[in-house]
Amino acid sequence: MKLKNTEALTSFEYGWLLKRIFPYIKPFLGRVILGFIIAIPVGLLDGVVSFALKPYMDYVVGKQNLNLFGFEISYSILAISMPFAIIGFAAFQGLLRYLNSYLTDWTSLKITNAVKIDLFSKLIYMDTSFFDENSSGIILSRYLSDPDTASRGIVEQIKTFIISLFGAMSLIVVMLYSSWRLAVVGVGVLTVAFLPVFLIRKKIKSVSNQNTVITGDITTTMNETYSGNKVVTAYNLQKRQLDNFIEAINKSFNVSISLTKRVGWMSPLMYLIASFGIAFVLFYGTKLIYSGSMTAGSFASFVTSLLLLYKPVKTLGNTLTGIQNIFVAMGRVFELFDYKPIIKEAENTVAIQPLKHSITFENVSFEYVENQPVLKNINLTVNKSETIAIVGNSGGGKSTLVNLLPRFYDVNEGAIKFDNIDIRNFKLKDLRNNISFVFQDNFLFTGTIKENIMIANPSATEDDFQTVLKYSHLEELINSLKDGADTVLGERGLTLSGGQRQRVAIARAMIKNTPIIILDEATSALDNESEAIVQKALDNLIMNKTVFVIAHRLSTIKNADRIAVINNGELVELGTHDDLIKIHNGHYKHLYEMQFNNQEAGV
Ligand SMILES: Nc1ncnc2c1ncn2[C@@H]1O[C@H](COP(=O)(O)OP(=O)(O)O)[C@@H](O)[C@H]1O
Numbered sequence: 211m212k213l214k215n216t217e218a219l220t221s222f223e224y225g226w227l228l229k230r231i232f233p234y235i236k237p238f239l240g241r242v243i244l245g246f247i248i249a250i251p252v253g254l255l256d257g258v259v260s261f262a263l264k265p266y267m268d269y270v271v272g273k274q275n276l277n278l279f280g281f282e283i284s285y286s287i288l289a290i291s292m293p294f295a296i297i298g299f300a301a302f303q304g305l306l307r308y309l310n311s312y313l314t315d316w317t318s319l320k321i322t323n324a325v326k327i328d329l330f331s332k333l334i335y336m337d338t339s340f341f342d343e344n345s346s347g348i349i350l351s352r353y354l355s356d357p358d359t360a361s362r363g364i365v366e367q368i369k370t371f372i373i374s375l376f377g378a379m380s381l382i383v384v385m386l387y388s389s390w391r392l393a394v395v396g397v398g399v400l401t402v403a404f405l406p407v408f409l410i411r412k413k414i415k416s417v418s419n420q421n422t423v424i425t426g427d428i429t430t431t432m433n434e435t436y437s438g439n440k441v442v443t444a445y446n447l448q449k450r451q452l453d454n455f456i457e458a459i460n461k462s463f464n465v466s467i468s469l470t471k472r473v474g475w476m477s478p479l480m481y482l483i484a485s486f487g488i489a490f491v492l493f494y495g496t497k498l499i500y501s502g503s504m505t506a507g508s509f510a511s512f513v514t515s516l517l518l519l520y521k522p523v524k525t526l527g528n529t530l531t532g533i534q535n536i537f538v539a540m541g542r543v544f545e546l547f548d549y550k551p552i553i554k555e556a557e558n559t560v561a562i563q564p565l566k567h568s569i570t571f572e573n574v575s576f577e578y579v580e581n582q583p584v585l586k587n588i589n590l591t592v593n594k595s596e597t598i599a600i601v602g603n604s605g606g607g608k609s610t611l612v613n614l615l616p617r618f619y620d621v622n623e624g625a626i627k628f629d630n631i632d633i634r635n636f637k638l639k640d641l642r643n644n645i646s647f648v649f650q651d652n653f654l655f656t657g658t659i660k661e662n663i664m665i666a667n668p669s670a671t672e673d674d675f676q677t678v679l680k681y682s683h684l685e686e687l688i689n690s691l692k693d694g695a696d697t698v699l700g701e702r703g704l705t706l707s708g709g710q711r712q713r714v715a716i717a718r719a720m721i722k723n724t725p726i727i728i729l730d731e732a733t734s735a736l737d738n739e740s741e742a743i744v745q746k747a748l749d750n751l752i753m754n755k756t757v758f759v760i761a762h763r764l765s766t767i768k769n770a771d772r773i774a775v776i777n778n779g780e781l782v783e784l785g786t787h788d789d790l791i792k793i794h795n796g797h798y799k800h801l802y803e804m805q806f807n808n809q810e811a812g813v
């Protein structure tokens with residue numbers, strides 16, 4: 211599945227999305243709800259100040275005593291106590307606000323982390339083809355940023371929504387209390403001012419999706435600049451990288467600004483509509499006061515509430531668009547969750563047995579891209595403990611053939627069998643536990659040399675480790691290092707030379723101690739001297755194993771029990787060196803003369 215081109219189709223299915231996110235919220239539901247409950251008084255207390263203005267104006271300013279449930283309260287007491295009461299309320303609201311922020315941050319972070327952990331657990335089991343198709347940038351943004359937006363946002367936005375909603379409600383209640391006639395006008399105008407919010411949901415979804423793609427491009431450029439820094443420097447590609455970066459940044463600018471263009475008018479429009487309301491309220495309110503049906507205090511209270519109403523209403527508008535963004539991100543997150551790897555484990559797996567007889571490729575055909583066959587009807591039997599060399603033209607399908615063994619990819623037709631059992635019947639883990647791979651370029655993890663070797667076999671002992679160091683010809687290197695095997699490798703193991711890295715990789719394969727070994731151009735990147743020592747290590751690795759070796763080195767090929775020649779995806783010749791060299795006009799003979807002859811002369 212290519213992520214770049216996917217737009218979540220579920221972004222508007224709110225119910226479905228909420229049902230999906232709910233299991234992540236559930237463990238923290240109590241705290242989430244408590245946070246939301248605290249948000250209610252935080253909002254409601256917004257109305258207190260404007261509510262207090264009415265008695266303040268009417269009684270304190272008007273010098274009237276207040277009659278409250280039969281108690282007479284003198285205006286001078288009100289004059290002193292009300293300002294303090296307001297401070298008290300503000301302090302109380304502040305405390306609640308703090309509790310509320312703490313709870314929502316805590317829960318939203320927990321929820322996000324749970325989502326991220328689940329996504330990551332899926333990512334590490336993704337097919338090889340998934341990583342072929344998707345750039346590191348898009349994976350970073352889809353697996354890290356989207357969950358942030360989705361799950362953190364949901365709690366944050368609901369909290370903000372509740373605070374604003376109850377804030378608005380309390381202000382509206384104060385307005386109703388002051389003058390229901392004016393309140394009807396005010397709320398009516400507000401409703402009209404709100405309408406534009408609902409018109410722009412679709413636009414936000416598309417922009418949010420586009421932005422993910424662009425963020426991916428930016429991250430990819432960053433990653434390439436990092437990983438490829440030597441190529442960038444050697445080929446003076448700085449400008450190219452910069453141009454790519456600028457292009458992505460500009461695209462992002464265009465997308466964002468187009469959103470602003472379409473959405474930016476919303477808020478001013480809301481203000482404009484609201485100003486009509488205020489103008490009318492001033493006009494009509496004055497009339498009500500003059501006719502004696504409203505006190506000046508009520509009017510002050512009302513106008514203050516109306517002005518204060520701006521903020522929560524505006525926030526409500528933003529929250530609604532924000533929530534749309536969250537659903538878009540959530541749609542994308544659950545799309546990843548629903549992606550099923552193509553390489554699946556059988557329902558009823560068969561326990562893998564130590565190889566007794568042979569590995570067979572039966573009528574194996576394979577294509578990466580539809581209708582572009584890479585392997586065509588391959589039939590090949592490799593006997594136990596046999597070393598088979600695979601040679602052929604570049605791009606002919608040699609690596610592809612061996613990649614099918616650990617099921618990095620699955621055959622399109624035919625089957626690969628171990629002792630007559632289709633490898634698709636084994637547990638993936640068991641199958642891969644039976645195969646070691648040494649590539650041309652082997653990834654080393656950040657960590658020590660020892661860790662990089664020991665990861666291959668959790669049950670390996672210190673003795674095993676020492677043996678492996680010896681047979682992989684690493685002892686000398688280890689002894690020359692101050693920290694020995696505990697020397698930490700750089701992020702990509704760059705502090706080692708090619709030959710050294712290769713021997714670490716061989717040691718890793720050795721300690722895994724599997725019956726089947728695949729060597730894909732394991733010495734091709736090395737100079738003669740390193741190649742010789744790496745070859746010695748390899749010879750130790752493959753002793754008594756069933757081995758598939760893709761190599762360009764003549765002696766390796768000659769030493770193999772048999773040679774398979776893969777030409778443009780077809781197995782064209784199979785036999786010993788002596789057999790194949792005799793075939794008149796044969797592929798192997800041709801390769802031998804073209805390529806290996808030079809080598810032999812040189813050595
Ligand atoms: N991950 C991939 N996605 C699509 N095509 C691929 C992929 N890997 C290899 N190919 C194509 O498959 C063909 C065989 O490649 P490969 O098996 O690597 O050849 P060889 O190892 O013999 O040089 C080539 O045409 C190559 O371009």
Ligand SMILES: [Mg+2]
Nearest residue numbers: 608609610730
């Ligand atoms: Mg290859």
